[in-house]
Amino acid sequence: MRNRTGRIGVVALVLTLLVMLVPLSPASAEATIVLVDPPSQSVDVGQTVSVNIKVDTVTDLYGVDIRLTFDAAKLEAQDAIDTMAGIQISQGDFLDPAQGFMAQNIADNTTGEVRYVFALMAPASAVSGTGVLARITFRAKAEGTAAISLTSVTLSNNQAEPIAATLMNGSITVLPAAGPTPTPTTPWLPVRGAVGRYRLLHRPAVWGSAAGHHPGQPADQSEPHSRGSGADHSHAAATAAGTCNVCGATGRQPVPHLPQVWGAC
Numbered sequence: 001m002r003n004r005t006g007r008i009g010v011v012a013l014v015l016t017l018l019v020m021l022v023p024l025s026p027a028s029a030e031a032t033i034v035l036v037d038p039p040s041q042s043v044d045v046g047q048t049v050s051v052n053i054k055v056d057t058v059t060d061l062y063g064v065d066i067r068l069t070f071d072a073a074k075l076e077a078q079d080a081i082d083t084m085a086g087i088q089i090s091q092g093d094f095l096d097p098a099q100g101f102m103a104q105n106i107a108d109n110t111t112g113e114v115r116y117v118f119a120l121m122a123p124a125s126a127v128s129g130t131g132v133l134a135r136i137t138f139r140a141k142a143e144g145t146a147a148i149s150l151t152s153v154t155l156s157n158n159q160a161e162p163i164a165a166t167l168m169n170g171s172i173t174v175l176p177a178a179g180p181t182p183t184p185t186t187p188w189l190p191v192r193g194a195v196g197r198y199r200l201l202h203r204p205a206v207w208g209s210a211a212g213h214h215p216g217q218p219a220d221q222s223e224p225h226s227r228g229s230g231a232d233h234s235h236a237a238a239t240a241a242g243t244c245n246v247c248g249a250t251g252r253q254p255v256p257h258l259p260q261v262w263g264a265c
Contacts, residue, residue: 031057031166032055032056032057032058032059032155032163032164032165032166033055033056033057033165033166033167033168034053034054034055034056034066034133034150034153034155034165034166034167034168035053035054035056035150035167035168035169035170036051036052036053036054036068036148036150036168036169036170037051037052037053037054037132037170038051038170039168039169039170039171040170040171040172040173041172041173042172042173042174042175043138043140043172043173043174043175044140044174044175044176044177044178045140045141045142045143045174045175045176045177046139046140046177047139047140048078048137048138048139048140049137049138049140049172050135050136050137050138051135051136051138051148051170051172052092052132052133052134052135053066053068053092053116053132053133053134053135053136053150054092054130054131054132054133055094055130055131055133055155055165056130057129057130058127058128058129058130058155058163058165059128059157059163060126060127060128060157060158060159060163061094061095061126061127061128061155061156061157061163062095062119062120062126062127062156062157062158062160063095063100063117063118063119063120063155063156064095064116064117064118064119064133064153064154064155064156065116065117065152065153065154066114066115066116066117066133066134066150066152066153067113067114067115067150067151067152067153068113068114068148068149068150068151069112069113069114069147069148069149069151070112070114070136070138070146070147070148070149071112071144071146071147072108072109072110072111072112073141073142073146074140074141074142074143074144074145074146074172074174075112075138075139075140075141075146075172075174076109076138076139076141077089077107077109077114077136077137077138078137078138078139079107080135080137081105084105086106086107087106087107087108087109088105088106088107089105089107089114089116089134089135089136089137090134090135090136090137091105091118091134091135092131092132092133092134092135093131093132094127094129094130094131094132094133095118095119095120095127095133096120096124097118099120099121099124100118100119100120100121100124101118101119101121102117102118103117103118103119104116104117105117105118107136114136116133116134118133119156120158125158126157126158138172140172140174141174142174143174143175143176144173144174145171145172145173145174146171146172146173146174147169147170147171148169148170148171148172149169150167150168150169153165153167
């Protein structure tokens with residue numbers, strides 16, 4: 001009985017050592033991640049933005065089957081392959097498109113779904129490492145945060161064995177469209193010597209002529225145009241040198257009169 005127990009102990013020890021010496025399958029040697037890259041970004045309404053579907057730390061990858069969803073109310077997938085009917089996304093370069101077969105590539109802007117299936121073919125070798133599997137370009141349609149969710153991803157090696165992977169989703173924030181750049185305006189500056197209650201703006205292109213000055217917006221129409229001095233507040237009279245006969249302003253730049261300071265010169 002004692003010898004039998006001893007033999008069982010030896011066999012258990014040998015089995016334990018054998019299990020420890022057996023190498024892990026390449027499909028499970030390291031943790032693999034499939035992610036939306038970048039995980040978050042922003043874009044203005046009407047502009048386009050791209051996201052990558054990326055695999056991180058994979059061993060002996062030979063084929064992929066990717067399903068994802070996006071917010072079709074805020075984003076619209078753009079066609080990447082003009083020679084095919086429907087809307088397709090761009091192939092990545094981690095699995096060489098020239099050495100494989102694309103079984104399915106379609107984006108639906110009504111349902112907000114994408115399906116991408118690709119596999120290498122012999123004599124192509126399996127690929128290990130990190131890289132881009134596919135790329136999607138969206139046009140922003142409406143403001144808000146749009147989720148991009150990897151609903152299902154199947155990875156397989158060159159022995160048709162599945163490769164376990166963790167999925168990481170992303171999002172795109174759509175911002176209001178940028179408004180037009182405001183037109184700069186000429187500030188109103190006080191000019192000494194002017195009288196009256198009307199804003200008068202010198203137009204630099206025609207100074208020195210009778211048409212060189214014109215009255216601007218009346219500051220207070222209840223006041224008379226002049227203050228009884230007989231001064232020409234229309235600024236129609238100007239010297240040939242470009243000097244206003246009323247206020248003495250010179251030069252060829254717009255010099256508006258502020259009604260708040262008139263009469264205090």
